[in-house]
Amino acid sequence: MTVGVSVLAAALLLGALLLPDQLDRLTPGAFLRLPVEGVLLAAPLLALPPRAKRAAAVAGGFLTGLLALLKGVDMGFRTVLLRPFDPVLDWGLLGNAADYLRATSGRTSELLAITGALVLALAVLTLTTLAALRLTAVMTRHRPRAVRVTLALAAAWLLCVTLGLRTGGVPVAAAIDADLVGERVQQSRTSLADAGAFRRQSAHDAFAHTPPGRLLTGLRGKDVLFTFVESYGRTAIEDPAMGPRIGAVLKENTAALRASGFAARSGWLRSPVTGGGSWLAHATFLSGLWISNEQRFRTLTSSDRTTLTGAFRAAGAWRTVGIAPGVDRAWPEGRFFGLDHVYDRARLGYRGPGFGWSQVPDQFALEAFRRLESGRRGRGPLMAEIILTSSHHPWAPVPRMTDWRSLGDGSVFHRVRKDGTDAEEVWRHPESVRAGYRDAIAYSLRSLFGFLRRYGDEDTVLVFLGDHQPVPAVTAGSPGKDVPVTIVAHDPEVLARISGWGWTEGLKPAADAPVWRMDAFRDRFLRAYGPQPGRPPRPPVTGRGRRASG
Template identity: 85%
Template structure:
């Protein structure tokens, strides 16, 4: 029988010199201290295990996070990410000194990709496309402007602080999580190797069998696919500048003599009016179309009584959900302006724009009515506008309405007061941008008596239609109702202005700039917007009789759909010298 050696006594051994102390003497405090040490160690071990589990959950969540809100479901996180398995295998293969650095790098990249997926979610919800890391940085400034207009300066600052905190915290946390897991794996190398091999085998099996969770493959490659797609996107975006310069070099009207421009509209006042977010959805969505169709039918009848006729068709916008200025530039320039890089290249060129053609012709004064602009806008000169009236110059002193600070009815009345109503003036060409139908479509102004608009303070007494933005955006049906009310208001403003102030010299071209956000369109990829030409003089519409457009203010569902950049050339051709003329 073996005997314990000194210093290695079993827990229950009593030494000869202890006497009866084991029962209640000096040995009791020592035993109590040992038990306390074991008890204090258990919470520490539990905390360590909890931290490790939390680190693994954080990394797994970051790796499996989708880049679309509609894919953000519990089943999205019940998958095996190949990137996580690959990172674990790499860390196990690295020597100890490199393992910690590799874990930190992997965690940092995982966090940055998680942030990119979060930005993609926002872009998908508004613009129906992912974020372009080459061309879209300027749009983040536009987002900040939108927040300032809708939530106030304090709300915008708080949001910016929150976004910055998240942008710093996510990569930091994923980096710390990866380093912790690498440390645990190095301490328990054999179990870690076995677990990694099992996961790799499971991932391969899922690929082979085509197993799916919630409609998505169980064997996930989210970040790998994201990186590959973004690399291709960056290459395309960098090459796009060269492609666009070649396209912009060809301008069919660059050398047209002024005397041969727009001869079919001499003596007319031509108003090109953009209606924000007025897209095909407004005429086809069951929750929106009946109301908008009724407004257009009533407007067609009322304008016909006043001697006006109209023709309507469809244009395919380069953008959806936002980016109005890109659509405006496409319509006016005859070039496809789908990103900020193209817009900058365009506005630093000598391209003939539709508005500029009127000024070049020498028979019109050109003006821009821009209630959405609250700062210097040097592009106005490029677009050929003799004078630009921004928000401050419209003289509005009423309440704001969400992002849109100036109601459309007041914008049109201000145009009459500042330009079209002036005595002794000559023919006028105006670009008018109406913003009341800009999301969030809450609150929506009420129509006022045209003679009572004054400085706009009447809108305080009239109140608003619908609920505030916070209430509206809680429910998809409320969002559609808000959109419907805003579009109806904008169209009534345009029709009412033409009925009240239009005459035999007036030609109105009005159109939508893009479809509304996916919350209204249901994610439809269609980018069509209505376009209408209204005139009192029948000769004006005779010039476009071959276009196949629908009679009235509402285009038929099967009316022609042109790319928006085709309009400039077709319009300048239709209203230029006719064959044999």
């Protein structure tokens, strides 16, 4: 029994030291290695006096458990966001993960998951600490043998390094935790320094002192809709398994919109994030700053930076609104982004079922915008930020298009939801995950184009884009961060102003269309639609009649 406990203690510490930080490396071969950290931990335990030895064992065991937990968190971050956990900047994302779980699986599942995570973390730290104390006691009782074994292991590690021995494609001589600590120390220094660097960068705003009368003169009298399509990435267009379906949707609607008098130009933007973090991409697009972490986002939203949406409000010629079906709590950032009014989930009037994380189908969200704002008679021009969430992970179940006249309060979607496929079933197979993503993107695009064909007019300007690429399960691990961006307008003058951008005609950007960093868009857009030499400014419009919509 005593020998068995000691063997289990050694196995636990060895497993914690050899645990990889990437899920695809979690194989039996990963544990058939020799960790230098084990040798370095054993050496002081043999040399220290009894009291110091016990303290060192507690510290070593606790640190080993802590690093094992960090590697576990890294696995999750790499799987979803294609990057490791940042110990300085990423704590807030754990709360977002809990919110996501509540939205998709309910409050009970969220509480169980949080409780389970806390219990697991406490258990790992306790067991690795107890295991280190156990092995210290064994080594103390058998000190001569322990010294010989430690020296032999050190020599074996050095020999494996010298000979470059490998197993399963990785070195037999491992230094996983030592490398991890070194990387995190450097990462933490960089993250701490980033705050000051970002404040200096954000202090320069090319449009901070632009007179309101010179803002967006080329769009006066237009309704301008900035629409984010969740997870609409380059993969949706160019992946062989998805591209043909999405391409057909884009081709079909390019022709349909052209028949209605609309034209479009499309390009690519490089998002600061991938897999998630939508709000960081939205902030990047609107602010003209690279918002790649939560620290930058908080700094931005506490500043007086001119945002793209805020410029419309500052110009004084538009009512500015937000359609945010994913917001279910107070959202003070809406004021920073220059929105006169935000319609969150509760204010959209939806009484139907949820579809995974997305609680409001895109078609209903767009119809609610028409009902609440754009369909009102006698109104003035609108600028709207619209966030479409049906293509948000986990892409199951996916809504389907419904007769616009029958949407009502959304109860019609109960039948649609009943016929849908649950996330548990979809996520059993990689092929069904990719199919679910493809279907969700197709639904979101059809909703948007259907809305534009049905309610758009000669004064409608639509700017729509993806916010980031989907998770690696869909992109096959591709590190690419490009997303499509398109401007659609009925008035030829609107697209004439961006004729020098080199964008592709139509709703689908060509593979060789320009790729800009997402933070470059704000300045390019404001310059394109500001005063132009030889172009008379559009007269301001404060109110006008609208054709009936419904």
